[in-house]
Amino acid sequence: GAVVSQHPSWVICKSGTSVKIECRSLDFQATTMFWYRQFPKQSLMLMATSNEGSKATYEQGVEKDKFLINHASLTLSTLTVTSAHPEDSSFYICSARDPREPSYGYTFGSGTRLTVV
């Protein structure tokens, strides 16, 4: 089945620095990837939709300049948290659509735990 690799699985960074999270589709080409954020013991909130070769579409309330998304190839999307602050600490999960699946298959990465100190 489709596999999505997310890296790193956890990261600790100092306040004010930037952190990049990678999401790769390993065995399929993903024209669309999604980035979610999950607070402790809460649900996943869609942050943005990443489209290969074009600008990401951000959900209302998500700061575009804070969360930079780049989808430069059909197998890689990156989320960069710029000038991170403690309130950005969260669990970030990416998801990719496998176009081979006629039934809208979504595969999720294993998530990245970001802690800003």
Place this chain on the structure above:
Amino acid sequence: AQSVTQLDSQVPVFEEAPVELRCNYSSSVSVYLFWYVQYPNQGLQLLLKYLSGSTLVKGINGFEAEFNKSQTSFHLRKPSVHISDTAEYFCACGGGADGLTFGKGTHLIIQP
């Protein structure tokens, strides 16, 4: 706009007992419905999905769900749970070019 409501934030159940996790959705268009399971500090694993056709959907790990259009529900069931089923379960709707809309999740606690 779409929304998903999971009525129970936590469901305790004894091992080998049956369980039902409730999910209701709201959408102005046809939807695709999903159930995912999440273990601590991990991503989401698809349990099952409803796209069309038979309203009873069977998934992995012995789970099944029934789509009820009149009640706008998609409840998840398992006839006999195991300790390893302890996890967070998310109901979601959506599909196509859009991302998924998730419910708040239900923490399934299996008691020995």
